[in-house]
Amino acid sequence: MARFLFRRLLQLLFTLIGISILSWIIITQAPGSPIALTMDPKVSPKIIEQMEKNYDLDKPIYQQYFLWLKKLFTGKLYSFKDGRPVLEKIAERIWNTLLLNLVATLIIFSLAIPLGVFSARRPYSFLDNLGTFGAYLGLSIPGFWLAYLVILATVKLFGYPVLGLRSFVIEGLSTPEIVLDRIWHLLLPASIMAIHGIAGLSRYTRSSMLEVVRQDYIRTAKSKGLSEEVVYYKHALRNALLPIITLFGFLIPGLIGGSIIMESVFAWPGIGRLAYQAVLARDYPVVMTILTISAVLTLIGNFIADLLYGVADPRIRYQ
Amino acid sequence: MRHPLLEVRSLTTHFFTEDGIVRAVEDVSFEIYPGEILCLVGESGCGKSVTGLSILKLIPIPPGQIVRGEILFNGRDLLKLSEKEMEGVRGNEISMIFQEPMTSLNPVFTIGDQIMEAIQLHQKLNKRDARKKAIEMLDRVKIPSPEKRIDSYPHQLSGGMRQRAMIAMALSCQPKLLIADEPTTALDVTIQAEVLRLLREIQREMEMSVMLITHDLGVVSEVGDRVAVMYAGRIVEYGPIEDIFHEMRHPYTRGLLESIPQLEVKKTRLNAIPGQVPNPLNLPEGCKFHPRCPLRIEDCRREEPPLFEVKEGHYSRCLRWKECR
């Protein structure tokens, strides 16, 4: 176990260095400058040169890389856009993103697994085929398009605000109503973000169930006189869910990428939007840090997935 | 004459696949008497496993379907029972063990859980008693330190141990009939013998009947009372073990027997049966064995021969059974 951990950590470190170097290369090789973004006729070019110098942009690229690393670890890395510590900017938004993604994940798992399990119960029945088609529809729908249509529909139907973390005119609301308002603002974007996941995971669960149902031990369980229900929901389900647990770990990489569009559409103040704005503004410190952090989260996610799998599958635990 | 425990009459099981109908079991009849071991023998794909599964109605439906026949168990036709009633039979009155001990146990439950499940279900014991009973069963199948082993997961056991656990599980409710589908095939030779011996021992102790499905005539000779030889979904020869081994009346049985390597007889070459098992989707007309048969005549092509009674309790499905020795 210790050796396994050590190996994993070493691997992690190696991957991390690779990630930071690669992203640094990508960013600094790009044309465009973070400073010359304003086209204000009252700004003289001398000032812009001075500003670039203040950001170390005149130094060689490799030096900039090490400066970035040093600043990141000493907490002295500031955003070009508003001069605030990058980590602070990320920290104040990450909870919003995590909340949104957590809810989306909960929706995915609580809807997709039952959907997949029930579909696989009667494969190729009408309902299963309907589910299959629905899942492909869900996988194929452009999320932002759907979001637009949904926002339009809800505003027309209910005339109630949908954008942002909460409603802004909340005078006269009781506490439970404020909670409901928050939930409403959370549920809509999370559900739309979840659609892809629901579609994918329900397919995955379904095929996993179908695979397991053909296993010998299912026949054994039946031969003991267990009812179909018990065999299906106890013996088969447990085995089918094993690989699904690992998917928890793979949710994280999609977190930031998947959030960019939805957070912009729903005016959700999270990491995805920060990342997008930073890209637009050539805010190198922020882009780099977000890329690195999400890579770290991914690595941690994979690691957790491995551990989870070990907990869930007795065959792994004792090896 | 004793009443048979199980009487299978004209059992016919087909699989309706998109490529056509697979007639896996066609018009199979036999009976098993209390306390005896009936061996169902044949090459793989001959329908012997399907026969076993059909008795417990464990055929995957669809594509499988039991087309006709009767399976009388203690006089009750199992085919007429509802699924609910069938659940009361499986594991309780009739149990089954399978070929692959590696894959036939659920990897995510301990063997104790899996044994207790059947006990709790059929004997309505509480958890503690069920556990006690499970330990007892493990002890009975000679698994060392059963109190510890009961909490093991299948992958922590060796193949032989696993098969013992399977047997313990199958026998935990004292069934009257055990269907053992190639129980030793996947095991090492030495362990095979042990497991067989165990099976025989317990069978005697519990006065239980066993339907032993195997392709291995060596196994049959060791434990069988009577033998049914299957080929292409049909029983081609059926009778007491001595008759089958010494007075076989079907060329297929003979072929099978000749292909067993026998240590005492010095033969340079095994007499394997020429040709291949026919495609189940496209069985030959007439006698299904005729393309491979050394004794075939024109009539064999034309129609399927019925089971001829060679002598009392010994049947053969060969037109030329008299010539076959």
Next chain:
Amino acid sequence: MNERGMTSQIKFFWKYFKRNRLAVGGLTIILIIFIVAGTAPFLAPYDPGKTDVSLKLKPPSLKHYLGTDQLGRDVFSRMLYGARISLSVGFVAVGISIFIGILVGAIAGYYGRWVDSLLMRLVDIMFCFPTFFLILTVVALLGPSIFNIMVIIGLTSWMGTARFVRAEFLSLKERDFVQAARALGLNDRRIIFRHILPNALAPVFVTATLDVATAILVEAGLSFLGFGVQPPAPSWGNILTEGRTYIFDAWWLTVFPGLAILLTVLSFNLVGEGLRDSLDPRLRGRR
């Protein structure tokens, strides 16, 4: 694999594939879209770039089947041409990704040892990046042109292919026919491309189909953020993006391109799954 073997394999595959009605439906739609894209100049009633501002934002009618946009361009004609762009983005991007994936996977799997570890580490690193964000960043930094978009999507999506091509190679290279080819002294390139690769192609084909669907969606997403194929070139993504400003005034600008993307992506997904079902022997005859 000889030619007859190939044909019979295709026949065999088709037999299973055609049972999947959804997949056949998807294939039909893809073929139609292909034909439409190929013959867009003949089918389009108008020049897709022709502006006539006096006709702007007209709802669908017999003259303009799908209405007109804010500059009076015919949406139907633009969508026909848009099919070309969306499909090319999908296919070229996937072509690049498959090429790299096969190359990396084959080299890693065939040579093994340090080459393998090095390449697989690279795959790990690439996998850690949040793909969409990475694509967005690079496209934004290099400037969004159709060429850049195709290349970047290709460069960031080859890892899956590489992984399973490698896995196939690891198992295939131990097989008899490869050992025999080696014993005959055939060179590595020949062994890789003539002997092993054809056997590993089936799953590549499946992912490629599914990846085309993803690539089309990614292009649409980039368009939405303003980094898609740049106007005035009409890709479905940017017709949709330009149109969303007018969502209250001209629903057809948003709805039709969205549906076109949905339908195309759906078709590729259905075909991909159909391929998977019929190419994977384990799943065969399941129905």
Next chain:
Amino acid sequence: MRIKTLLLFFPLLFLILLGINIIFVSSRPTPIVNQLIISSIGDASYLNPVLAQDSASSDINSLVFNGLIKYNRDLQGFVGDLAESWEIRPGPEPEITFYLRRGVLWHDGKPFSAEDVKFTFDKIMDEKTQTVRRSDYELVKKVEVVDPYTFRVIYRQPFSPGLGTWGIGILPKHLLEKEDINTSSFNRNPVGTGPFRFVEWVSDEKIVLEANPRYFEGRPHLDRIIYRIIPETSLSEMELLTKGVDHYGVLPHQYRRMSEIPFLKIYSQPSLAYTYIGYNLRNPLFQDKRVRRALTHAIHREEIVQYVLYGFGRMISGPFPSHLWYYNPNVKPLPYDPEKAKKLLAEAGWRDTDGDGVLDKEGKPFRFKLITNSGNDIRRDVGVLVQRQLRELGIDVIFETYEWSVFLKNFINAKHFDACILGWSLSPDPDDYMIWHSSQIEKGFNFISYVNPEADRLWEEGRKEYDLERRRKIYWRIHELIAEDQPYTFLFSPIGISALQKKFVLLERDSSGRETYRPIQMEKAGLMYDLIKWYVPRGPVMEK
């Protein structure tokens, strides 16, 4: 079956939650609150007038901070803000003396004085400060604190736009003295002297301000102002409809629909901006004035205004916004006249000699690349239309868009372009020296490399002249010169439209303390010029 129930439980829970929410949402009316919610596309960056560059930050800074002076409601002169009055002593080294208002308090209760003004100036001039404002003060020779309420600026040379630069928000010395201004937490927790004081900033979500009860012109009537950040313009409209936003910048095509919504009032006002096509005069193609004039004649600007801007734009003939005093109304825009354009081009030697539909001269086709930045829908549509219009004349235009920073760095600043669609957003002062003077070609904003010695001289003169009438003459002449040269094709000056919920009124108290409600008016200086008088009455307001 326990597991099966569990499997059903979660989807059911989800549906119930959704159901409860829908019931809640569809049953709640929006209450009327005495506050203003403004939607903004982007988040602010620095709530510090010295560092802020973006419009979101500037909007908020103007409510939290005061300058010494501010433009009057017609943008034609100044009124005092923190300064009660000021004096300009002309000469080769002119002096401006500001007499500051007494008794002004910072939001934290500390008194404001001339030291704060000097501090602000020093910070701007500090090279370490990341500010673009420094260029405004480069001609300042020195500043003096004469006494706590008198502040003097001495210029190195006459510089009339200099007065306007003292409208910059003044920072509190006592809070920033010991801080690194670039990274100080002050930039997120500003303390100013303005009518509203800062309460809360949730990144990318909202910035909340509340009425400053000690404001020197009296407490604003509104209790609160909230800036909401909604990145998608087409969706912030949804919030307007659900009353989650009170004020919204309307896009031209939305105007008609918005004006039909009963609870909204729509305002419009010409802006201080214009959009143009700039021709790179280093490119031989555009060096001939006739060619440039021909291009302007060939571009159907009325059509652009009518269809792209839905009429919400004005054609302009020169580099100034048409509603301000320095715009020369005698110069008329070149009319749309393709025939004239053809003639001019033919005069310049451009004819279609090979019959391929594209004009050519000395074997070279008339072909150029028109570029603009991506993300601006109006410029994109203009580009598409111009491309079409010019093609009809036999000019082959390749139209491309680039992401803003690439566009600037690789094309505009590198002067690596043929023609570009861009716009200028100007300050009310006409001094556009940095855009047009030939000294600004190398590193300034004269990226089209425009040279006109007479205009150069006039730009220099204009910034030295303090008298409005004399300045007007200078700029009118500049306007004529540039209109003649057509280095740009001036396309239009857009008209800004905004929608406001009808609940707001102007509350005025006369000397006897009687309150009257007046409708809110659009001023040249903007809708919110009188923001401190805005009020939301409890009951319904009668429309006139």
